[in-house]
């Protein structure tokens with residue numbers, strides 16, 4: 364069996380693979396109780412190894428060499444609107460943040476895919492902490508598994524996670540293999556069984572990942588962080604634009620196979636006096652007209668040391684009005700959890716940020 368990201372467990376001195384990195388088919392090939400194990404750990408949410416009598420010797424032997432470790436919750440922050448932000452500690456001491464965003468008694472989980480981020484977008488707090496490493500699939504899956512356990516223990520009446528967005532720390536397509544693997548695990552009908560339209564992967568426009576997506580990624584939604592319609596301003600906001608030009612990026616995102624009714628979501632951060640004029644809205648409308656596009660306007664979320672300011676609400680509403688004239692469905696993303704720095708672009712798990720000063 365192919366093992367993607369094995370690791371040495373501190374103190375144990377040997378390479379252990381994680382249960383949470385295994386696809387159903389891999390597990391099935393390695394032991395004869397994959398359905399049982401997926402049900403036990405994913406559907407029933409169990410932490411401990413399954414010791415039932417109907418588990419075969421072969422499975423027990425296999426599982427004795429497999430780790431059930433997941434990232435540990437180091438800190439939980441709660442906001443008045445019921446947003447929950449977790450700080451996870453990883454096996455090597457690295458840290459990432461994960462957010463549960465409430466919606467009518469259910470949640471969307473916002474997952475991180477890397478420790479830090481290499482994209483260095485000018486308006487994003489994560490970018491300021493630099494890039495440390497990719498997360499393994501088990502660390503991505505582990506965020507959801509632990510958040511689910513936390514919810515069932517702490518909010519038993521509203522513990523359902525309905526949607527998954529890869530919009531936490533990191534550029535998911537820069538960590539393609541592990542992100543893809545985690546999505547496959549979330550989709551497996553033997554386990555968590557998410558529908559493909561409930562999962563969205565957001566990218567700053569990392570072209571090598573988009574090129575692979577077409578052939579390799581299971582069908583899930585794509586969101587593209589656009590933020591500007593001309594090269595100069597996008598270069599400033601999203602520096603990888605200098606390397607991967609957005610016209611090519613849009614063409615590729617648009618060509619990704621998806622169901623008939625499905626759109627590409629274009630994210631557009633609203634920055635006061637920078638990209639929020641009627642002229643900008645018309646340029647955006649012209650650029651996306653005729654495509655299966657859905658626009659998500661994100662009011663800029665400030666963070667310590669930020670040089671930009673959020674567009675006023677009235678300006679954002681007027682920007683949307685202009686886009687409505689192009690008949691492109693547009694929503695304004697509600698800001699949730701900003702008082703605990705849990706909103707879009709406010710995640711930062713570096714030690715300095717935890718002590719309250721920007722890194």
Ligand code: SAH
Nearest residue numbers: 487530534565566567588630663664707708
């Ligand atoms: N790297 C991926 C996913 C992470 S960010 C990407 O770029 O798409 C998820 C979304 O939040 C992106 O659209 C990102 O541009 C946006 N974002 C980042 N910083 C922000 C901020 N300070 N205010 C509002 N949105 C922000």
